[in-house]
């Protein structure tokens with residue numbers, strides 16, 4: 001399989017190329033990562049997944065295709081757990097058989113500039129070299145964001161080397177053109193792949209062999225000006241081992257407060273106890289999909305909610321969710 005790639009052979013001492021997948025909450029980063037891992041890339045890829053809540057749903061969705069996905073939880077790798085990211089990258093580089101490529105899924109609130117900064121630390125430069133920042137953009141949602149979220153989405157565009165403009169099936173041509181114009185105004189000349197479910201060409205995304213000529217190479221000057229803390233979000237998790245009355249739960253999950261920017265997780269429903277249902281809320285769009293049987297996984301409802309700090313009454317949501325538990 002490995003013979004299939006015509007990328008230049010890597011020297012054992014070359015720094016490992018690193019691809020960062022960035023983009024706002026719910027844009028499709030996990031979907032892109034799954035697409036990359038499912039493709040015939042022919043490389044030994046290590047995956048780092050940063051979900052800033054305490055339970056990492058994304059890593060769980062990824063570990064089904066890559067057993068070695070590494071979780072970075074309880075913080076954001078562009079700021080609060082920057083050192084954890086550096087530590088993991090150095091550890092991977094020191095392995096007897098280090099990965100040939102590292103892909104990092106950043107949290108949806110991360111500013112790529114903060115991640116770039118970590119790769120300019122002297123100790124990291126010897127071991128790993130940023131190849132590119134891929135920013136995934138939700139074409140339906142990105143122009144609907146309120147002030148501070150919008151500023152963060154702009155920072156994610158400004159930090160990108162390549163864009164995956166996703167969910168184009170959910171918008172009309174006029175909206176799509178508005179999003180394209182917004183992106184090219186912010187960051188002209190950057191390639192845009194327009195996709196449904198992040199089906200972008202993996203060779204272009206991973207850009208094997210591009211590392212030596214990219215903007216992060218050793219001669220590049222990179223200035224970290226205007227690096228501001230991003231808006232604070234808070235996460236809250238709900239776990240229940242009692243099966244949930246599906247229709248009641250659906251009512252609650254489709255009537256969450258507007259300030260809830262993102263929610264996701266698994267549902268253990270009373271009506272279909274053997275099926276693992278996946279709930280996704282992005283902006284105002286809620287979906288529930290059937291992910292198959294639970295298999296080895298213990299059936300339980302595990303939901304993660306993300307909202308702007310102080311904007312949501314989580315105890316009220318907890319009460320509403322508790323009321324959905326099926327009577328024994």
Ligand SMILES: [Zn+2]
Nearest residue numbers: 076078079110
């Ligand atoms: Zn951060």
